[in-house]
Amino acid sequence: MPVTATAAGRVLAVLDAFGPSHAALTLSEISRRSGLSLTTTHRLVGELRAWGALERSPDGRYGIGLRLLELGALAPHGLQLREVAVPYVDDLHQATRANVVVGVRDGSDVVYVEALRARTAVKLMSRIGGRWPLHVTGTGLVLLAYASPEVQEEVLSGPLERFTPQTVTDPAVLRRTLAEVRRTGVGIAENQLTAEAPALAVAVPVRGAGDEVVAALGVTVERGTVQAQALIPALNATARGISRALGAPSAQPPRRRT
Amino acid sequence: MPVTATAAGRVLAVLDAFGPSHAALTLSEISRRSGLSLTTTHRLVGELRAWGALERSPDGRYGIGLRLLELGALAPHGLQLREVAVPYVDDLHQATRANVVVGVRDGSDVVYVEALRARTAVKLMSRIGGRWPLHVTGTGLVLLAYASPEVQEEVLSGPLERFTPQTVTDPAVLRRTLAEVRRTGVGIAENQLTAEAPALAVAVPVRGAGDEVVAALGVTVERGTVQAQALIPALNATARGISRALGAPSAQPPRRRT
Numbered sequence: 001m002p003v004t005a006t007a008a009g010r011v012l013a014v015l016d017a018f019g020p021s022h023a024a025l026t027l028s029e030i031s032r033r034s035g036l037s038l039t040t041t042h043r044l045v046g047e048l049r050a051w052g053a054l055e056r057s058p059d060g061r062y063g064i065g066l067r068l069l070e071l072g073a074l075a076p077h078g079l080q081l082r083e084v085a086v087p088y089v090d091d092l093h094q095a096t097r098a099n100v101v102v103g104v105r106d107g108s109d110v111v112y113v114e115a116l117r118a119r120t121a122v123k124l125m126s127r128i129g130g131r132w133p134l135h136v137t138g139t140g141l142v143l144l145a146y147a148s149p150e151v152q153e154e155v156l157s158g159p160l161e162r163f164t165p166q167t168v169t170d171p172a173v174l175r176r177t178l179a180e181v182r183r184t185g186v187g188i189a190e191n192q193l194t195a196e197a198p199a200l201a202v203a204v205p206v207r208g209a210g211d212e213v214v215a216a217l218g219v220t221v222e223r224g225t226v227q228a229q230a231l232i233p234a235l236n237a238t239a240r241g242i243s244r245a246l247g248a249p250s251a252q253p254p255r256r257r258t
Numbered sequence: 259m260p261v262t263a264t265a266a267g268r269v270l271a272v273l274d275a276f277g278p279s280h281a282a283l284t285l286s287e288i289s290r291r292s293g294l295s296l297t298t299t300h301r302l303v304g305e306l307r308a309w310g311a312l313e314r315s316p317d318g319r320y321g322i323g324l325r326l327l328e329l330g331a332l333a334p335h336g337l338q339l340r341e342v343a344v345p346y347v348d349d350l351h352q353a354t355r356a357n358v359v360v361g362v363r364d365g366s367d368v369v370y371v372e373a374l375r376a377r378t379a380v381k382l383m384s385r386i387g388g389r390w391p392l393h394v395t396g397t398g399l400v401l402l403a404y405a406s407p408e409v410q411e412e413v414l415s416g417p418l419e420r421f422t423p424q425t426v427t428d429p430a431v432l433r434r435t436l437a438e439v440r441r442t443g444v445g446i447a448e449n450q451l452t453a454e455a456p457a458l459a460v461a462v463p464v465r466g467a468g469d470e471v472v473a474a475l476g477v478t479v480e481r482g483t484v485q486a487q488a489l490i491p492a493l494n495a496t497a498r499g500i501s502r503a504l505g506a507p508s509a510q511p512p513r514r515r516t
Contacts, residue, residue, distance in 0.1 A: 007265030008305040015329060023332045047266040052364070057334065064332040066364040069371070071273060072330030073387025074281045074322040076315065083385055090374065094352060106310070106324040113327070116348065127341055128386075129331025 010036060014044045015053065015068075020130075024061040072129070075113075077104045081215055082114045082128075085206070085242045089114055092219070092238040096231065099220040101126045102206070102242075103139035105147060108155045110140040110216070126220065132193065135160050135174055136167055138201030139216035141187035145178040146205055146213035152178065164195040185236075187216065188228050198223035204235045207248035217242065268294060272302045273311065273326075278388075282319040330387070333371075335362045339473055340372045340386075343464070343500045347372055350477070350496040354489065357478040359384045360464070360500075361397035363405060366413045368398040368474070384478065390451065393418050393432055394425055396459030397474035399445035403436040404463055404471035410436065422453040443494075445474065446486050456481035462493045465506035475500065 017025060017033035025033070031041040045062060048054040052067025073079040085102050093100045093116040100117075103110040110133075115126040134140035134155055144155060160169040168174050181187045189201040203218030217239045219231055243251035275283060275291035283291070289299040303320060306312040310325025331337040343360050351358045351374040358375075361368040368391075373384040392398035392413055402413060418427040426432050439445045447459040461476030475497045477489055501509035 006305060008269045008302055011266045011269045012305070012309045012311070018329065018332055020332065023334060023338070044266055047264060047270070051270045053270070055333075055335075063334040064329055064336070066333050066336055066362065066369045068326060069330035069333045069336040070369060070387045070389055071276065071322055072327035073385065074276055074278065075313075075324050075327045076281060076321045077313075078322070078324055078327040079386050080281070086374065090348070090351070093348070104324065111324045111328060116344065127331065128337050129328045131328055 010034075010040060011044060011048070014041065014048060018064055024057060024059075024063050026061050030062065077214070078111070078113045079128075081246075084245050085114055085215070085217075088238045088241040088245070089116060089217070092217075092234060095234055096219055096221075098226075098231070099126050101139060101218050101220070102215055103137070103143065103203075103218065104215045105134065105140075105143040105151075106131070108134055108151070108158065110134055110137055110143055112139075113215070133161050135169075136163055136189065136192040137218070138187045138189045138203030138220070139218040141177060141181055141189055142203045142205050142216035142218075143213065145181035145187065163193050164191050166191040166195075168192065186228075186232055187218070190223060200224075200226070200228060202228045202231045202235060204232070204239045206239050207243040207246065207250060209247035209249075211249050214246065215242075268292075268298060269302055269306070272299065272306060276322055282315060282317075282321050284319050288320065335472070336369070336371045337386075339504075342503050343372055343473075343475075346496045346499040346503070347374060347475070350475075350492060353492055354477055354479075356484075356489070357384050359397060359476050359478070360473055361395070361401065361461075361476065362473045363392065363398075363401040363409075364389070366392055366409070366416065368392055368395055368401055370397075371473070391419050393427075394421055394447065394450040395476070396445045396447045396461030396478070397476040399435060399439055399447055400461045400463050400474035400476075401471065403439035403445065421451050422449050424449040424453075426450065444486075444490055445476070448481060458482075458484070458486060460486045460489045460493060462490070462497045464497050465501040465504070465508060467505035467507075469507050472504065473500075 013034040014030060017030045027041060031038045045054060052065045054062045055065040056062055089100050097118055101112045102114040103112050109131045112126055112128055112130040115128050134144040156171040162169050185204060187203040191198055199220050200223045201218055201220045203216045205213040206215040206217050208214035217235060240251045271292040271294060272288060275288045285299060289296045303312060310323045312320050313323040314320055347358050355376055359370045360372040361370050367389045370384055370386055370388040373386050392402040414429040420427050443462060445461040449456055457478050458481045459476055459478045461474045463471040464473040464475050466472035475493060498509045
């Protein structure tokens with residue numbers, strides 16, 4: 001529900017009207033989805049367009065403008081992390097030819113800041129800026145397993161959205177899964193997100209300068225084509241490279257004894 | 259100059275305070291850079307933070323939040339184009355081991371929607387969301403050469419910003435360069451953007467469903483390591499693949515005669 005009581009809230013409500021399934025909207029669709037009058041919508045869309053947050057396509061519909069991509073790219077835990085990770089991720093993608101993603105936690109969601117997909121990938125669930133609940137993806141499970149107890153309890157106590165018949169929605173089962181992720185350092189999700197293509201997602205943590213988990217690195221393959229265990233060494237090696245580049249103490253090369 | 263006369267203008271002025279060199283700001287820095295009072299800044303930053311447009315780091319400074327990355331990723335000429343281009347760009351990056359970018363035009367600037375950089379790259383001028391004037395990059399020259407006469411005249415009549423001693427700032431020289439780009443289908447920029455590392459940028463057009471130029475594909479290498487001519491076949495092959503994936507008529511395979 002957009003909070004349209006304030007001026008800022010109304011501006012943000014216009015932006016909130018847009019989403020992956022609603023990337024191009026007419027003025028009246030924006031008005032309806034934002035809960036704002038057509039007059040107010042018209043005025044705000046005009047201002048947002050002049051600034052570059054929205055753009056108008058030849059068919060008269062509005063979409064997100066490049067100014068927001070430019071600004072969104074400045075998110076410190078977003079594309080700035082991507083800049084460090086991209087050569088490592090690229091190598092992993094070449095080696096595995098799988099979908100590779102880097103995700104960071106935003107509240108109770110994972111947001112992908114990098115996504116390289118296999119050319120054969122049936123369905124595109126992973127793209128930069130993609131957002132999913134933590135409990136349904138490999139990267140999300142890793143981020144949740146290493147989050148603070150407060151974050152974990154909040155997710156475990158909230159409703160766990162179901163995406164497929166296999167999605168884990170029982171808090172007790174999820175709690176055991178998280179303990180397993182912490183024990184093994186690996187998050188595994190099978191058929192949690194889409195029923196259309198049987199998928200296996202495997203993810204490991206990426207650590208920052210304070211050795212805290214700042215991101216998760218994951219690959220997704222068609223289920224049955226590769227064993228999860230076979231993907232872990234390459235994932236760990238790549239995650240270690242990114243962690244080292246981020247300054248993680250535990251990922252630094254051991255000091256030579258004299 | 260931010261237009262802070264309207265409520266929307268004030269919200270956008272807060273966002274405008276952030277930039278590549280100003281990715282983390284204190285409240286008073288935002289206030290100063292946006293021209294808003296500290297009280298107004300405090301209130302708007304609070305609303306933007308609650309919505310996810312801004313986030314606060316442990317040191318108390320504010321940065322761009324992941325919600326803006328998520329939203330910015332929906333730009334139809336931005337990361338959506340990237341989704342189509344990424345497997346082709348990835349192959350080109352592997353083949354050339356050069357910096358590879360895909361840029362689209364936004365007014366008189368080029369904005370990068372994809373950037374894969376060589377691991378040896380000295381300086382990072384190319385990143386997703388990066389924005390440069392059209393006349394100083396290879397991709398920018400291609401986009402300008404194929405833009406409407408109105409856009410070209412506007413850029414040619416405006417001041418042409420100088421970045422290095424070699425930057426072309428004479429409209430007559432630029433006009434000849436653009437004619438050459440249209441004749442050859444290739445944009446070449448040498449040492450136009452940074453004086454720190456001698457760079458050669460070569461770019462070619464990417465066409466959309468109406469056969470219009472919708473983007474430019476470019477590589478940047480250290481000057482002297484590779485001849486521009488040697489990069490063109492791989493660039494053209496890759497651009498053709500992306501154009502075909504975008505539905506460009508001129509990039510479709512020739513029909514077989516019966």
